[in-house]
Amino acid sequence: MDPVGISVFILSFIAVAAQRSDHKCEKPTLENGRLHVWVLSDLSINRVISYRCDKGYVPAKQIGKLYGTTRCTKTGWYPEPKCLEGCGPPPVVLQGETVQDRMKSYEHGSLLTYKCPLYYTLEGNQNITCRNGLWDDPPVCQGPCTLSEEDMKANGIRRGSFFWWRGSILQHGDRVSFRCVQGYEKSEFSLRVECNNGVIPYPKCTKLENCGSPPVVPYGETIQGRMKSFEHGTVMTYQCLQYYTLEGNRNVTCRYGKWDDPPVCREPCVVTSKDVEENKLLWLFNEKLYFPHGYYVAFICSQGGYKLHRVQCHQGIMAYPKCSRQD
Secondary structure, eight states, X not given: OOXXXXXXXXXHHHHHHHOOOXXXXXXXXXXXXXXXXXXXXXXXXXOEEEEEEOXXXXXXXXXXXXXXXXXXXXXXXXXXXXXXXXXXXXXXOTTOEESSOOOXXXXXXXXXXXXXXXXXXXXXXXXXXXXXXXXXXXXXEEOXXXXXXXXXXXXXXXXXXXXXXXXXXXXXXXXXXXXXXXXXXXXXXXXXXXXXXXXXXXXXXXXXXXXXXXXXXXXXXXXXXXOSOBXXXXXXXXXXXXXXXXXXXXXXXXXXTEEOOOOEEEOOEXXXXXXXXXXXXXXXXXXXXXXXXXXXXEEEESSTTOOEEEEEXXXXXXXXXXOOTTO
């Protein structure tokens, strides 16, 4: 037995001689180790016993390197005698490494420190501890971002003027602002984004493309003069010929190379005295009249009881009522 073990046993005997009490502790059980108890029939209050753990395990309360101790109290043995298991190699962290040299095995309580390469950002606890066979969760090394001229060009953006002094490498969590290049307009709420573990979610600006001539509307025309090309944002206003009815939005806008849907001009209905006579209807006018699309016209049959008929004009067609002798 080594000198530390002999000293522990001597202390145990001194404690037994000095303390006498009716309270006693049962012999503790111990896994992965063995107890050093000389007098098993008298484990009284304040009695201190020692124990030794098997290879690969360490005591919960160490004396020296090999032995652990526990004391008998009114509530039982304190601290509870335990042999705590060591750990294998520490967890592998992508792009990271431990400051200390890696080994195949570690004792319980061993502490290791991680570090990340240049420009990488360590997230989590830098230090991890071996606790009874298990390592704490390791940190993560988040990668940097590299600004790409090709990606910026594809999205119609460039770096903001306030960030010209910064290099093309951004660390995880860094934020960078962009602005649209000339002839482009932002299509997203914000042009400020954050580097996320090597990925930059580039915002997008849309090219302000010109439009060609505005759409042709039958029986309609634009108030402004027509040209071959119009800038983004140009507004054109349509009007219909006399008696024609405009349906839809009379104003159309050039948006990123395309015009809004144009309106339509609905044809009017033409009523003549000849049409009225052929359908046996009464008509108070000798000349032909124009009625807009959707307009209602009242007719009276020329025979019978002079019944009133209301007919609606629909895209140039007037469906005259059919009169019979009963009407």
